[in-house]
Amino acid sequence: MRKFLVILLAVIISGMILAGIVDEIKKRGYLVVGTEATFPPFEFVDEKTKEIVGFDIDIAREIAKALGVKLKVEDIAFDGLIPSLLTKKIDLIAAAMTITPERAKVVSFSDPYFTAGQVIVVRKDSFMPKAFEELVGKKVAVQLGTTGDLEVSKVEGIEVVRFTRYTEAFLELQNGRVDAVVLDFAPAQAYVKMNPGLVISSGILSQEEYGIAVRKEDKDLLEVVNTVLRNLKKSPYDILVEKWFSK
Numbered sequence: 553m554r555k556f557l558v559i560l561l562a563v564i565i566s567g568m569i570l571a572g573i574v575d576e577i578k579k580r581g582y583l584v585v586g587t588e589a590t591f592p593p594f595e596f597v598d599e600k601t602k603e604i605v606g607f608d609i610d611i612a613r614e615i616a617k618a619l620g621v622k623l624k625v626e627d628i629a630f631d632g633l634i635p636s637l638l639t640k641k642i643d644l645i646a647a648a649m650t651i652t653p654e655r656a657k658v659v660s661f662s663d664p665y666f667t668a669g670q671v672i673v674v675r676k677d678s679f680m681p682k683a684f685e686e687l688v689g690k691k692v693a694v695q696l697g698t699t700g701d702l703e704v705s706k707v708e709g710i711e712v713v714r715f716t717r718y719t720e721a722f723l724e725l726q727n728g729r730v731d732a733v734v735l736d737f738a739p740a741q742a743y744v745k746m747n748p749g750l751v752i753s754s755g756i757l758s759q760e761e762y763g764i765a766v767r768k769e770d771k772d773l774l775e776v777v778n779t780v781l782r783n784l785k786k787s788p789y790d791i792l793v794e795k796w797f798s799k
């Protein structure tokens with residue numbers, strides 16, 4: 553009888569430990585991803601369908617598929633993403649988020665999935681700054697809480713204007729109310745393409761890598777995310793080699 557109780561207790565306790573976020577998501581039937589949708593081509597609103605699409609959204613869809621659930625996308629201000637994750641409003645962050653030591657203190661990052669860096673965008677008729685130091689005395693727009701914000705805030709004498717959406721930052725640049733926008737290279741290219749009056753004036757000024765963020769305790773979800781990323785990186789050739797030569 554006593555042995556039976558001990559075994560029963562062990563089963564209940566291990567069940568409690570094993571019933572992590574992955575089980576919760578599966579039971580719920582959908583995965584909630586948090587993003588900030590003014591960051592093409594990673595996440596942006598499709599003009600025709602009004603849906604949030606992009607590279608990160610496709611990755612998130614693969615994660616949902618691996619879990620066998622639907623995908624729900626929440627558009628949140630960038631500086632609200634980590635707080636939303638920690639208060640369990642979302643299950644993970646897929647928002648071209650740079651892996652930084654500061655952020656890694658509060659969330660767990662997946663393996664890196666994209667290499668990035670900051671650039672300066674200006675109007676074509678303006679000066680052509682090549683380094684952050686050349687922005688001293690100028691008004692520079694960034695998105696609040698991003699690595700772009702961090703980089704320009706380090707340089708004394710730059711007047712940093714912080715926006716929650718890049719669309720607002722670029723409107724200010726077009727209108728001449730700010731002198732430059734600092735942001736990641738790929739979205740900078742996308743905005744310049746949409747606005748022929750703008751140009752990228754610098755090279756890539758920082759070295760960054762994006763990761764998908766989950767809560768520290770959600771190790772089971774992190775494992776799923778990393779497996780999905782690893783599988784996405786495999787070429788059809790790699791898959792064939794694995795099929796015929798492993799074991």
Ligand code: GLN
Nearest residue numbers: 591647648649650698699
């Ligand atoms: N990669 C930058 C960061 O992590 C910007 C990301 C974004 O604005 N979506 O801060």
